[in-house]
Amino acid sequence: MKEIRAYIQPFMLSKLTMALLDIPGFPGMSVSDCEGFGRGKASASQDFSPFMAKKRIEIFAPDDIAEHIAAVILETANTHQPGAGTVYVLEVGKGARISQGQWES
Numbered sequence: 001m002k003e004i005r006a007y008i009q010p011f012m013l014s015k016l017t018m019a020l021l022d023i024p025g026f027p028g029m030s031v032s033d034c035e036g037f038g039r040g041k042a043s044a045s046q047d048f049s050p051f052m053a054k055k056r057i058e059i060f061a062p063d064d065i066a067e068h069i070a071a072v073i074l075e076t077a078n079t080h081q082p083g084a085g086t087v088y089v090l091e092v093g094k095g096a097r098i099s100q101g102q103w104e105s
Contacts, residue, residue, distance in 0.1 A: 001092040001104065002066035004059040007034065008077040008085040013055050019076040020059075023069060029059045038086070052083065060095060 008016060013031065020026055035051035061069055066089055073087045096103045 001095060002061055002063055003090040003092050004057075004061060004066060004069050004073065004087065005090065006057040006073050006077065006085060006087040007036070007054045008057065008073070009079055009083070010053055010055050012077045012079065012085075016057075016073065016076045019072050020069065023065065023072060025062075025065055026069070027059065027061050029057055032056045032058075038083070054085065060092060 010033075017029075020029065032055070034054050034056045036054060037050045037052055057073070059069055070087055070089050077087075078084055094103050
């Protein structure tokens with residue numbers, strides 16, 4: 001199992017969601033608001049704070065579709081501008097659905 005974690009521009013969320021829902025067997029996702037900065041900090045005209053608003057997306061997916069999900073994120077959320085976001089694919093040791101009470105790997 002893999003975790004796909006992405007940080008994207010907020011205005012790209014709807015477009016990305018529609019693209020992800022087209023993937024057969026897409027397992028679902030969590031979305032939260034976050035702020036941060038990377039190599040390119042926000043300009044001083046933004047309330048003198050280096051932090052920029054982003055959407056954090058977390059997806060836990062089987063190994064066989066994780067790379068495809070990450071590729072769709074890279075393609076769909078790309079604004080072709082600095083600060084478009086980042087995507088990570090991480091190994092997950094195990095997880096469980098609380099309602100089923102069974103561990104998955």
